[in-house]
Amino acid sequence: MNKDIKNLVADIKSRFELVGEDYPKDDQAALDFNSRDIHSVLAYVKSQGFRQLSILSCVDWIKDNQFQLVYIVFNWETGIRLQVRTRIDRSNPKFTTVTSIYPGAKYYERDVHEFFGVEFEGNPDSYKQLFLENWDDMPPLRKDFDSKAYSDRKYPVREYAADFSKAGDKK
Amino acid sequence: MDNTVEKQENIRKGWDGISRFFRANSIWMLMYCTGCCAIELPQAMTSRYDMERLGMGPMATPRQADVLLITGYLSLKTLRRIIYAYEQMSTPKYLVAFGPCTLNGGIYYDSHAVINRLDQYLPIDVYIAGCMPKPEAVMNGFNDLIGMIKRKEANGWKKYEQNKDWYRKNQIQALGELRIKDEFHE
Amino acid sequence: MITGILTGFGILLFAFVWQTSLDGINRKIVGRFQKRIGPKWYQQFRDIFKALSKTGVTHGWVFDFGVMMALGGIMATVMFLPVVGYSAFPGMDNFFIFVYLLAVGMLGMAMSSVGSGNPLAGIGVMRALTQMVGYEVPFMIVILGIIFGHNTSSLSELAAIQQASGIMTWNLVKMPIGTVVAYISLLGMLGKKPFETFIAPAEIASGPMVEYGGKQLGMLMIMHEFATFIEVTLFVTLFLGGATTLFGFIAKYFVVYILASLISNALARFKIDQVIKFYYKVPITLAIVQALMVVFLGWGV
Numbered sequence: 129m130n131k132d133i134k135n136l137v138a139d140i141k142s143r144f145e146l147v148g149e150d151y152p153k154d155d156q157a158a159l160d161f162n163s164r165d166i167h168s169v170l171a172y173v174k175s176q177g178f179r180q181l182s183i184l185s186c187v188d189w190i191k192d193n194q195f196q197l198v199y200i201v202f203n204w205e206t207g208i209r210l211q212v213r214t215r216i217d218r219s220n221p222k223f224t225t226v227t228s229i230y231p232g233a234k235y236y237e238r239d240v241h242e243f244f245g246v247e248f249e250g251n252p253d254s255y256k257q258l259f260l261e262n263w264d265d266m267p268p269l270r271k272d273f274d275s276k277a278y279s280d281r282k283y284p285v286r287e288y289a290a291d292f293s294k295a296g297d298k299k
Numbered sequence: 300m301d302n303t304v305e306k307q308e309n310i311r312k313g314w315d316g317i318s319r320f321f322r323a324n325s326i327w328m329l330m331y332c333t334g335c336c337a338i339e340l341p342q343a344m345t346s347r348y349d350m351e352r353l354g355m356g357p358m359a360t361p362r363q364a365d366v367l368l369i370t371g372y373l374s375l376k377t378l379r380r381i382i383y384a385y386e387q388m389s390t391p392k393y394l395v396a397f398g399p400c401t402l403n404g405g406i407y408y409d410s411h412a413v414i415n416r417l418d419q420y421l422p423i424d425v426y427i428a429g430c431m432p433k434p435e436a437v438m439n440g441f442n443d444l445i446g447m448i449k450r451k452e453a454n455g456w457k458k459y460e461q462n463k464d465w466y467r468k469n470q471i472q473a474l475g476e477l478r479i480k481d482e483f484h485e
Numbered sequence: 486m487i488t489g490i491l492t493g494f495g496i497l498l499f500a501f502v503w504q505t506s507l508d509g510i511n512r513k514i515v516g517r518f519q520k521r522i523g524p525k526w527y528q529q530f531r532d533i534f535k536a537l538s539k540t541g542v543t544h545g546w547v548f549d550f551g552v553m554m555a556l557g558g559i560m561a562t563v564m565f566l567p568v569v570g571y572s573a574f575p576g577m578d579n580f581f582i583f584v585y586l587l588a589v590g591m592l593g594m595a596m597s598s599v600g601s602g603n604p605l606a607g608i609g610v611m612r613a614l615t616q617m618v619g620y621e622v623p624f625m626i627v628i629l630g631i632i633f634g635h636n637t638s639s640l641s642e643l644a645a646i647q648q649a650s651g652i653m654t655w656n657l658v659k660m661p662i663g664t665v666v667a668y669i670s671l672l673g674m675l676g677k678k679p680f681e682t683f684i685a686p687a688e689i690a691s692g693p694m695v696e697y698g699g700k701q702l703g704m705l706m707i708m709h710e711f712a713t714f715i716e717v718t719l720f721v722t723l724f725l726g727g728a729t730t731l732f733g734f735i736a737k738y739f740v741v742y743i744l745a746s747l748i749s750n751a752l753a754r755f756k757i758d759q760v761i762k763f764y765y766k767v768p769i770t771l772a773i774v775q776a777l778m779v780v781f782l783g784w785g786v
Binding site: 256257259260261262264265268273275276278279282283284285286 | 375376379403404408410411412413414415419469475476479481482
């Protein structure tokens with residue numbers, strides 16, 4: 129953990145309520161916050177030089193019935209990559225958009241809405257399709273989505289006379 | 300009356316034979332590089348295997364091309380564009396599919412985004428085996444295609460025109476609708 | 486009259502067969518330079534006839550008519566060319582005829598490809614016309630110097646003047662700077678590599694040709710062979726003293742064309758603004774120097 133990160137985390141700790149922290153690499157920090165703090169945290173780190181929102185990702189914690197939103201922001205001066213994370217309710221996934229802080233989040237939010245079904249209030253475009261065209265099922269990257277069943281239902285499978293899938297197991 | 304019809308038929312057959320000679324020896328390909336098999340094409344094209352001695356060459360647009368190479372897995376989004384490209388090509392047109400992904404889905408057999416069997420959506424003339432096929436296999440596949448054109452066996456495009464309803468039904472079943480309308484497409 | 490027409494068709498046939506074979510030979514030579522075997526020497530014939538045997542797609546009557554106009558205009562231009570002393574219309578081989586008749590063919594192609602409605606075709610045509618503005622000016626300055634020096638603009642007379650005493654009266658020897666300028670312009674006319682901007686297959690998908698397939702593409706390929714024949718023949722006649730025998734003509738033509746395509750294979754492609762900047766800096770300066778030498782010093786006359 130280098131000095132810049134230490135100072136940054138100390139600074140953030142003094143201002144916001146930190147729920148958890150993790151340091152996957154020397155120049156990376158992953159900080160968990162309550163979901164109500166996310167906007168002020170992002171606005172603050174942006175003023176501290178984290179000008180780029182590299183990506184908005186999402187993790188499906190199905191056992192906890194929660195989605196985790198991960199905002200990865202990058203500082204071009206110090207080279208620090210900061211993950212700002214929060215957890216939201218899975219049964220009614222709703223969050224407020226961050227497009228007023230990072231305008232580029234517009235497309236990431238569409239992405240997350242498409243693959244996880246999280247709704248972003250305040251982003252009028254978040255309902256439009258981006259990658260999946262004419263998708264007709266539940267969001268495909270949720271853990272309870274059965275990819276094999278969908279594939280079998282929608283795409284015809286080639287029938288073989290012999291069952292080759294068992295052949296490898298016998299020896 | 301019958302005589303003239305027969306004569307015309309003979310002329311058409313003769314012309315067909317001549318044009319098949321030219322078509323077999325001058326194949327322009329459209330490389331729509333869908334998947335990883337595309338990495339084998341530069342080798343087959345350049346000095347090691349030299350595709351041009353068979354009269355093959357790359358072309359820039361579907362209109363100019365004779366053969367469409369499907370190099371690997373096809374996601375739904377790519378399948379839509381492949382159908383656009385295939386229908387834009389001028390007949391006679393051929394389709395060569397690389398690898399197991401086009402045959403039965405390959406390692407993407409359980410993916411929600413990747414189709415399993417390409418022959419449900421488009422008629423395929425030649426399959427090339429291998430994941431990925433080696434350049435020797437690619438060249439061998441092209442030789443097969445040339446032989447098939449000479450023997451009048453490469454008529455997938457005729458099959459497509461005759462069974463268009465069946466193909467269209469499958470395409471719509473997978474894609475929802477053929478022409479996509481959203482903010483990226485006018 | 487009949488002989489004139491027959492000569493014209495003979496020149497057409499010769500132009501097509503020779504230039505198309507040479508294109509195949511050229512592909513073979515380029516293949517050998519890249520350590521490949523290369524195609525057969527008659528590959529270009531197979532390509533053209535294959536394209537003609539396919540079905541074409543039309544995009545409206547402007548699209549079809551433009552192709553015919555391009556091919557017809559270029560074929561008419563070829564018929565006016567004096568080749569090895571043969572000429573379909575003797576006494577009508579003024580240099581300016583070729584300048585204007587060539588434009589008919591090129592404009593036909595521009596009209597047709599814009600008629601297809603593809604934006605890449607529009608970009609390609611715009612680039613082709615921009616490039617034309619680039620290479621025409623230095624080329625014209627050099628040619629006007631030649632015409633001023635020799636007091637004639639007839640191609641066959643210019644050839645005859647250069648054939649007076651062997652190689653020493655060729656414009657290549659008498660006006661070396663002008664020859665270099667004209668050769669650079671020739672590269673631009675032929676669309677060879679540093680000036681290939683308007684074709685650019687990887688960038689704008691072969692530019693004006695983007696929507697052509699089947700028969701129209703075959704016709705355009707034939708048109709391209711004829712256009713190449715005209716341009717290279719003009720260069721051979723104006724700078725290498727024409728030719729009195731068929732063999733001499735073929736040899737000179739071969740050297741000029743193969744050299745152009747070898748240069749093409751060693752270089753990368755300019756952007757369109759670089760093309761214009763280059764033509765308006767180096768060749769135009771050299772062309773003006775050459776013209777001043779001819780007009781005021783009387784060198785090379």
